[in-house]
Amino acid sequence: MPYSRLQFVFQGDLGPFNPGLPVEVPVWLAINLKQRQKCRLIPPEWMDVEKLEEIRDRERKEDTFTPMPSPYYMELTKLLLNYASDNIPKADEIRTLVKDTWDTRIAKLRLSADSFVRQQEAHAKLDNLTLMEINTTGTFLTQALDHMYKLRTNLQPGESAHSQDF
Amino acid sequence: MSEAYFPVDPGLGPEENFLSLDDILMSQEKLPGRAESALPRLAFALGQGAGTGDSIPEGSKLEIPLWLAKGLHDSKRRIISVELPKIYKEAWRTVFSADANVVDLHKMGPYYYGFGSQLLNFDNPENPEIAQTILQTFISRFRRIMDSSQNAYNEDTSALVARLDELERALFRAGQKGLNDFQCWEKGQASQITASSLVQNYGKRKFTDMDG
Amino acid sequence: MAGERAVELVRELHRAAGGSLPPFRAEGLRQALEEMRALYERNQADVSEAKSGRTDLIFLIRFRHCCLLRNQRCVLAYLYDRLLRIRALRWEYGSVLPSTIQFHMAAEEVEWFNRYKKSLATYMRSVGGEEGLDLTQDIKPPKSLYIEVRCLRDYGEFEIDDGTTILLKKNSQHFLPRWKCEQLIRQGVLEHILS
Numbered sequence: 001m002p003y004s005r006l007q008f009v010f011q012g013d014l015g016p017f018n019p020g021l022p023v024e025v026p027v028w029l030a031i032n033l034k035q036r037q038k039c040r041l042i043p044p045e046w047m048d049v050e051k052l053e054e055i056r057d058r059e060r061k062e063d064t065f066t067p068m069p070s071p072y073y074m075e076l077t078k079l080l081l082n083y084a085s086d087n088i089p090k091a092d093e094i095r096t097l098v099k100d101t102w103d104t105r106i107a108k109l110r111l112s113a114d115s116f117v118r119q120q121e122a123h124a125k126l127d128n129l130t131l132m133e134i135n136t137t138g139t140f141l142t143q144a145l146d147h148m149y150k151l152r153t154n155l156q157p158g159e160s161a162h163s164q165d166f
Numbered sequence: 167m168s169e170a171y172f173p174v175d176p177g178l179g180p181e182e183n184f185l186s187l188d189d190i191l192m193s194q195e196k197l198p199g200r201a202e203s204a205l206p207r208l209a210f211a212l213g214q215g216a217g218t219g220d221s222i223p224e225g226s227k228l229e230i231p232l233w234l235a236k237g238l239h240d241s242k243r244r245i246i247s248v249e250l251p252k253i254y255k256e257a258w259r260t261v262f263s264a265d266a267n268v269v270d271l272h273k274m275g276p277y278y279y280g281f282g283s284q285l286l287n288f289d290n291p292e293n294p295e296i297a298q299t300i301l302q303t304f305i306s307r308f309r310r311i312m313d314s315s316q317n318a319y320n321e322d323t324s325a326l327v328a329r330l331d332e333l334e335r336a337l338f339r340a341g342q343k344g345l346n347d348f349q350c351w352e353k354g355q356a357s358q359i360t361a362s363s364l365v366q367n368y369g370k371r372k373f374t375d376m377d378g
Numbered sequence: 379m380a381g382e383r384a385v386e387l388v389r390e391l392h393r394a395a396g397g398s399l400p401p402f403r404a405e406g407l408r409q410a411l412e413e414m415r416a417l418y419e420r421n422q423a424d425v426s427e428a429k430s431g432r433t434d435l436i437f438l439i440r441f442r443h444c445c446l447l448r449n450q451r452c453v454l455a456y457l458y459d460r461l462l463r464i465r466a467l468r469w470e471y472g473s474v475l476p477s478t479i480q481f482h483m484a485a486e487e488v489e490w491f492n493r494y495k496k497s498l499a500t501y502m503r504s505v506g507g508e509e510g511l512d513l514t515q516d517i518k519p520p521k522s523l524y525i526e527v528r529c530l531r532d533y534g535e536f537e538i539d540d541g542t543t544i545l546l547k548k549n550s551q552h553f554l555p556r557w558k559c560e561q562l563i564r565q566g567v568l569e570h571i572l573s
Contacts, residue, residue: 082354110316114309136348140315140341144308147279147333150179151304154283154297169517171397171466173459185455187392194385206434208441211380233381237444238437245437354572357521359556361566362470363396364463 041084052097065128192277193233266306271331315341380445384410384452527568
């Protein structure tokens with residue numbers, strides 16, 4: 001297989017690429033090679049129906065966020081299922097399981113956001129949340145908390161008594 | 167929505183934001199007041215008489231915009247006293263504490279939080295209760311705004327925002343953006359370059375004019 | 379009531395949603411400034427009377443002064459928010475604005491846009507090495523160097539990297555370097571087609 005030029009570009013950091021032998025490469029390269037049908041992708045260990053069922057069930061049972069097998073579990077699932085579903089056994093089931101886990105976590109996130117606001121807490125520990133999860137609700141949440149902070153300063157009169165005149 | 171235009175946010179709380187269009191329109195809202203002494207030559211200016219020379223007699227009821235009430239407010243020498251709009255009075259505060267979600271804050275506001283915060287400038291004895299009610303109202307309505315803004319995908323949201331005040335509507339839009347961006351990513355459209363909304367607003371007809 | 383004309387400017391601008399730029403209201407602005415001048419002059423006259431004993435005028439003076447400041451705030455906010463919208467045009471549309479948009483701008487706003495454009499260009503030349511860096515490019519991370527586009531209206535000839543020209547005709551489809559067509563897509567000339 002003519003990979004010598006690739007190796008040159010990457011200055012020998014990757015490879016050697018030998019036919020039939022597994023080798024670890026960055027996701028972007030794996031997908032690029034896969035798209036050109038130069039390789040078969042080996043899914044990460046956790047991308048497996050049994051393991052994901054376990055993860056989903058634990059997520060449903062616990063009140064707090066359980067650790068995910070990868071901080072990029074959503075991104076990886078999407079990329080691998082899009083470009084290499086033929087290399088992943090039971091791809092459809094995996095898609096559903098990851099989606100179920102995501103939905104559970106988002107529902108949990110909302111629940112905890114609401115109780116955070118209700119109890120007027122000042123800080124919260126959001127261990128095990130992934131960037132993707134934070135990102136979908138982050139703007140909304142920080143804006144809401146900002147409003148709440150200002151409405152709370154209303155409760156302390158006199159602190160900024162000098163009102164502008166216009 | 168444009169990706170490069172960020173308007174000046176309203177101040178909310180004790181201070182207005184000088185350059186915020188929202189705050190200017192908020193402070194244009196009127197509130198009931200009373201002339202504590204005769205106001206010479208002000209009848210016309212305040213929309214209460216025909217001639218420019220007419221005076222407003224002591225004790226007259228007035229309706230003045232917030233910006234003017236703030237400007238004329240003088241805690242040492244009260245010339246105009248302001249009263250609470252009914253939505254901030256005790257009867258309504260009771261309604262809010264029973265179930266804040268039932269109130270149509272757009273009809274009653276539409277700047278319920280911003281205007282309410284500004285009312286605190288007038289040294290009303292009920293200030294602590296007003297401040298408390300505004301905060302609690304926001305807290306009780308938060309869940310519904312969050313859920314509706316994060317669930318409504320690809321549907322007409324006009325019914326969902328109809329009863330929200332302006333601050334809540336902006337929050338709703340932030341929630342919608344989070345949801346839409348995520349859905350966009352899921353469908354693989356996140357890398358698609360799209361036409362700027364600033365351009366789309368000018369419509370097709372005008373482009374043909376330009377070409378001709 | 380004083381301040382009505384000025385707040386009307388603000389109201390109209392606020393209604394123009396999504397950052398679009400409504401026509402510049404030169405007449406409305408002139409009237410608001412005229413009102414401010416009148417308020418100021420009447421106050422000047424009354425202040426000298428108040429100084430000579432007419433203390434009953436003080437409240438009236440104060441009232442006019444409030445109106446003056448209110449007008450000032452509305453006018454400043456109007457002009458400022460328009461500049462924010464005009465600045466956004468540079469990022470979303472490009473450095474040459476179509477006449478339809480320029481038609482909505484005051485001469486001073488066009489001047490401001492040109493200066494902003496220059497200042498941004500100077501900055502972009504100074505970063506990213508010898509050739510500078512176009513910060514308005516690749517607002518969304520690119521997935522590939524070439525993309526498929528469809529032409530939404532007749533645009534005419536268009537030169538691509540290698541010096542050849544192609545004809546951008548309505549409904550025609552092309553496979554072009556992404557960086558070359560990003561701006562045309564933002565302008566609504568081309569549509570980015572995902573495979």
